[in-house]
Amino acid sequence: MTTRWFGERVPRVEDDRLLRGHGRFTDDIDDGALESVLVRSPFAHARILSIDVTAARAMPGVVAVYTAADLPFGQTDLPILIPHPRLTHGRTQRCLASEVVRYVGEAVVFVVAESRSVAEDAAEVVQVDYEQLPVVITPESAARAEHLVHDDVPGNVAAEMIQEAGAVEASLASAPRRKRLHFRFERGAGSPMEARAVWARWSTAEHKLTVYDSTQSPTSIRGGLAVLFGLPESNVEVIAPDVGGGFGPKIMLFYPDELLVPFAAMKLGRPVKWTEDRQEHFTAVNQERGQVHEVEVGFDEEGKVLALDVDFIHDAGAYTPYGIILPIITAAQVPGPYRVPNYRVRFRDVYTNATPTSPYRGAGRPHACFVMERTLDAIAAELGLERAEVRRRNLIQPDEFPYEVGVGWQDGNMVVYDSGNYPALLQKALTNLGTRPSGDHVGMGLGMYVEGTGVGPYEGAHVQVLVSGKVVAATGIPSQGQAHATVWAQIVADQLGVDVADVEVTGGDTRRFPWGVGTFASRGAVTAGNAMAVAAGMVAEKARHIAADHLEVDPADLELVGGKVQVKGSPDRGMPLAAIAVLANPVRYAFGGGTEAATQFTARPRPGPQLHEGEQPGLEATGYYSPPGSTWAAGCHAAYVRVDPQTFRLEILKYVVIHDCGRVINPLVVEGQIEGGVAQGIGGAFYERLAYDDEGQLRNASFMEFLMPYATEIPAIEIDHIETPSPLNPLGVKGAGEAGVIPVGAVLASAIEEALGIPITEMPLSPLKLFELSRPS
Amino acid sequence: MRVNGVAHPAPVDPRRLLSDHLRHDLGLTGTHVGCEHGVCGCCTVLLDGAPVRSCLMLAVQAEGHDVTTIEGLAADGAPLHPVQQAFHECHGLQCGFCTPGFVMSVVGILAQHPNPTADQVAEGIAGNLCRCTGYASIRRAVTRAAELSKK
Numbered sequence: 001m002t003t004r005w006f007g008e009r010v011p012r013v014e015d016d017r018l019l020r021g022h023g024r025f026t027d028d029i030d031d032g033a034l035e036s037v038l039v040r041s042p043f044a045h046a047r048i049l050s051i052d053v054t055a056a057r058a059m060p061g062v063v064a065v066y067t068a069a070d071l072p073f074g075q076t077d078l079p080i081l082i083p084h085p086r087l088t089h090g091r092t093q094r095c096l097a098s099e100v101v102r103y104v105g106e107a108v109v110f111v112v113a114e115s116r117s118v119a120e121d122a123a124e125v126v127q128v129d130y131e132q133l134p135v136v137i138t139p140e141s142a143a144r145a146e147h148l149v150h151d152d153v154p155g156n157v158a159a160e161m162i163q164e165a166g167a168v169e170a171s172l173a174s175a176p177r178r179k180r181l182h183f184r185f186e187r188g189a190g191s192p193m194e195a196r197a198v199w200a201r202w203s204t205a206e207h208k209l210t211v212y213d214s215t216q217s218p219t220s221i222r223g224g225l226a227v228l229f230g231l232p233e234s235n236v237e238v239i240a241p242d243v244g245g246g247f248g249p250k251i252m253l254f255y256p257d258e259l260l261v262p263f264a265a266m267k268l269g270r271p272v273k274w275t276e277d278r279q280e281h282f283t284a285v286n287q288e289r290g291q292v293h294e295v296e297v298g299f300d301e302e303g304k305v306l307a308l309d310v311d312f313i314h315d316a317g318a319y320t321p322y323g324i325i326l327p328i329i330t331a332a333q334v335p336g337p338y339r340v341p342n343y344r345v346r347f348r349d350v351y352t353n354a355t356p357t358s359p360y361r362g363a364g365r366p367h368a369c370f371v372m373e374r375t376l377d378a379i380a381a382e383l384g385l386e387r388a389e390v391r392r393r394n395l396i397q398p399d400e401f402p403y404e405v406g407v408g409w410q411d412g413n414m415v416v417y418d419s420g421n422y423p424a425l426l427q428k429a430l431t432n433l434g435t436r437p438s439g440d441h442v443g444m445g446l447g448m449y450v451e452g453t454g455v456g457p458y459e460g461a462h463v464q465v466l467v468s469g470k471v472v473a474a475t476g477i478p479s480q481g482q483a484h485a486t487v488w489a490q491i492v493a494d495q496l497g498v499d500v501a502d503v504e505v506t507g508g509d510t511r512r513f514p515w516g517v518g519t520f521a522s523r524g525a526v527t528a529g530n531a532m533a534v535a536a537g538m539v540a541e542k543a544r545h546i547a548a549d550h551l552e553v554d555p556a557d558l559e560l561v562g563g564k565v566q567v568k569g570s571p572d573r574g575m576p577l578a579a580i581a582v583l584a585n586p587v588r589y590a591f592g593g594g595t596e597a598a599t600q601f602t603a604r605p606r607p608g609p610q611l612h613e614g615e616q617p618g619l620e621a622t623g624y625y626s627p628p629g630s631t632w633a634a635g636c637h638a639a640y641v642r643v644d645p646q647t648f649r650l651e652i653l654k655y656v657v658i659h660d661c662g663r664v665i666n667p668l669v670v671e672g673q674i675e676g677g678v679a680q681g682i683g684g685a686f687y688e689r690l691a692y693d694d695e696g697q698l699r700n701a702s703f704m705e706f707l708m709p710y711a712t713e714i715p716a717i718e719i720d721h722i723e724t725p726s727p728l729n730p731l732g733v734k735g736a737g738e739a740g741v742i743p744v745g746a747v748l749a750s751a752i753e754e755a756l757g758i759p760i761t762e763m764p765l766s767p768l769k770l771f772e773l774s775r776p777s
Numbered sequence: 778m779r780v781n782g783v784a785h786p787a788p789v790d791p792r793r794l795l796s797d798h799l800r801h802d803l804g805l806t807g808t809h810v811g812c813e814h815g816v817c818g819c820c821t822v823l824l825d826g827a828p829v830r831s832c833l834m835l836a837v838q839a840e841g842h843d844v845t846t847i848e849g850l851a852a853d854g855a856p857l858h859p860v861q862q863a864f865h866e867c868h869g870l871q872c873g874f875c876t877p878g879f880v881m882s883v884v885g886i887l888a889q890h891p892n893p894t895a896d897q898v899a900e901g902i903a904g905n906l907c908r909c910t911g912y913a914s915i916r917r918a919v920t921r922a923a924e925l926s927k928k
Binding site: 247 | 790792800805806807808809810811812813814816817819846847848850851853857861864865866868870872873874875876880898899900902903904905906907908909910911912914915916
């Protein structure tokens with residue numbers, strides 16, 4: 001394999017149409033579709049006494065109004081996506097609530113009309129009588145269990161899990177020093193610029209359902225719709241077209257609309273669409289990050305961690321559709337890049353009357369990182385050591401891989417780090433950070449992390465060389481901006497010796513590739529990237545064999561270069577891939593494009609049947625890649641900040657990132673992922689706060705008050721890489737999608753703590769929060 | 778109103794937003810809607826050459842005016858507009874949803890400041906939200922667009 005494209009800063013092939021306004025997002029699709037609106041619960045916890053849709057149904061232009069009673073699946077609980085034996089009290093909502101609502105934004109009635117404005121008018125005259133019930137809104141109040149979110153879930157506890165590696169009690173007892181710490185991390189929201197949308201059409205003639213969905217997992221949506229509607233999977237097509245950002249919450253399935261829109265399209269015999277508005281996105285789409293940690297650490301006079309005992313509660317929200325993956329990831333990721341010889345972690349996943357939680361970029365890790373990094377800072381402060389020195393003394397060394405942490409991972413295996421060079425990350429970050437800027441109220445922050453990426457079970461790819469010599473490639477996973485079409489093309493182009501511009505990639509369209517899992521957990525490059533390499537490698541092998549047959553040479557003497565298969569070192573002895581694509585498909589009828597070369601009287605004679613046993617027509621192949629375990633990316637962030645002691649305005653003076661995601665396919669793309677991740681981290685650490693009141697109302701459900709950073713808040717990010725290839729996959733790659741966001745809270749907390757001299761134990765911060773923390777109590 | 782140089786009949790529905798009119802009546806779906814309350818900037822178009830939020834205007838208010846949308850910057854098959862080209866070169870977009878709004882805003886910034894300072898760049902794009910890029914690449918794209926615009 002030549003490596004002409006892999007590792008290069010190849011400009012993105014998807015840009016042109018997006019820049020010209022020719023992108024195709026779900027709400028751009030119309031085709032005479034009826035429009036729909038959901039009536040949602042205005043209360044965080046209430047019993048539904050009655051639902052009256054008479055007036056709505058009577059409104060001119062209204063086509064249908066559905067309540068739970070009108071749905072054949074109205075009394076079916078939506079699935080628990082990832083069951084787990086420790087999830088003893090898993091609960092999911094129904095498509096439309098009919099008895100009790102448990103968060104503001106829970107769907108109750110679905111209105112379909114000739115236009116969006118009519119649907120919204122009709123939604124306003126739907127009458128739902130509620131009896132309000134006591135609200136449980138913070139994880140602490142959930143754990144106190146004065147009120148229950150679900151009557152049949154004692155203590156509000158959905159799950160409890162304890163893991164221990166080593167002997168924590170004994171090592172704490174014998175540790176020279178012990179420290180107890182308390183950390184609190186509030187909810188955050190992914191807030192992609194495109195809210196969610198679904199469009200569906202049912203073809204009675206073809207008995208076929210076609211769904212466009214702004215989802216991160218069209219293959220799973222297809223599987224679920226096939227089960228729900230009793231259709232063969234081949235009669236269900238799900239396409240994630242251009243998706244305007246995902247960041248995790250777009251992989252929840254099913255949101256009610258993902259069932260209701262196809263259902264209505266089938267019932268009504270017309271296309272139906274639903275497009276979420278920004279306000280409903282704030283409460284209807286899953287959130288994440290709410291956790292409260294109690295930590296006890298035992299350490300020696302050198303600052304080495306001897307034992308770590310972590311006990312935390314995780315805010316599940318009102319339901320647990322995503323199982324307990326988030327607290328499992330947090331539990332696994334607290335130790336990070338450090339040796340923790342004795343580690344115990346217990347969590348309780350507790351119900352609250354708020355939007356359900358599922359992964360949001362970072363998925364359990366920013367809070368895990370915050371806990372560990374703040375703990376190391378506390379050790380440094382107590383011993384009077386440099387924060388970097390404490391980290392240096394605790395880091396896992398490059399010769400210790402594979403490194404077993406001793407707790408379970410989200411794929412059902414144990415956590416085993418595959419490769420890394422953590423001391424080099426730290427050293428390089430400190431070097432790049434440079435000297436401290438002068439002035440008062442300046443603080444330095446430091447944070448390190450590992451990230452389990454590239455989780456299974458698998459992805460696949462189909463690669464075909466057309467008779468034109470152009471190449472098409474497809475995989476099941478969609479892109480939400482990660483430049484899949486570019487990086488997959490780079491991988492395929494290298495395998496086939498063609499130009500990136502000659503490879504056209506399709507993702508997230510089950511008509512082109514029906515199998516796979518989804519885009520999440522920083523897994524695309526590892527799973528789909530390697531699948532692309534596998535499939536393209538199979539095509540290359542097939543091309544070599546056909547060419548060898550024709551050129552009467554040994555396949556091992558052939559190479560794929562410049563769109564040709566040629567004898568190594570003899571460019572004049574070869575044949576174009578286009579010609580091989582023709583020969584790969586013996587035809588009776590020449591249909592142009594040079595195919596006459598593959599008809600029976602013109603093709604080169606070959607003994608036996610025209611397709612030998614085991615041969616398949618076409619210069620194409622389908623390949624899969626299933627990782628043996630996660631690949632562990634890592635990094636170190638460091639920053640200087642200044643905080644104004646009067647206004648508590650935060651100024652980030654310098655922010656450096658050293659990142660290791662194994663072999664980098666396209667530095668341009670990876671740097672974009674990191675820059676975007678850090679910006680989301682800064683937003684989550686200092687500007688964005690989901691302001692729930694005691695009644696469970698989100699008081700800032702708009703971009704006017706939920707302060708996502710603009711360009712004026714985000715500094716330049718200085719990025720550098722080291723590469724420790726993963727030994728687990730042929731490309732040596734690790735995931736990179738979430739890395740940027742993970743340590744930002746820890747870094748800023750550390751820096752602000754030093755700048756102001758006040759302890760920081762919670763996230764998010766804000767000028768107001770710093771003002772409160774600075775006041776003498 | 779004229780949209781991208783083409784005259785269109787007056788919108789029929791008086792409560793139709795300009796953004797919805799462009800997207801759903803005229804099929805110009807390159808203008809995106811991210812918040813419908815004027816904060817995110819995804820729906821930015823040029824009204825008589827100046828950037829405006831098309832979600833904060835009724836379509837009827839645009840009567841008698843010239844509207845330019847992202848589709849109007851470069852004809853199909855023609856090279857990209859310098860601002861579009863700069864976004865491509867600088868990796869100034871990821872998912873592409875906020876991109877048309879940014880591009881239209883930057884066209885407006887450069888009309889006002891052909892040689893923008895770093896502060897003018899940051900302030901100029903501070904009416905547009907992007908959740909993917911972290912803005913660094915967009916700031917680079919604005920500077921690059923200023924260079925390309927002079928060629």
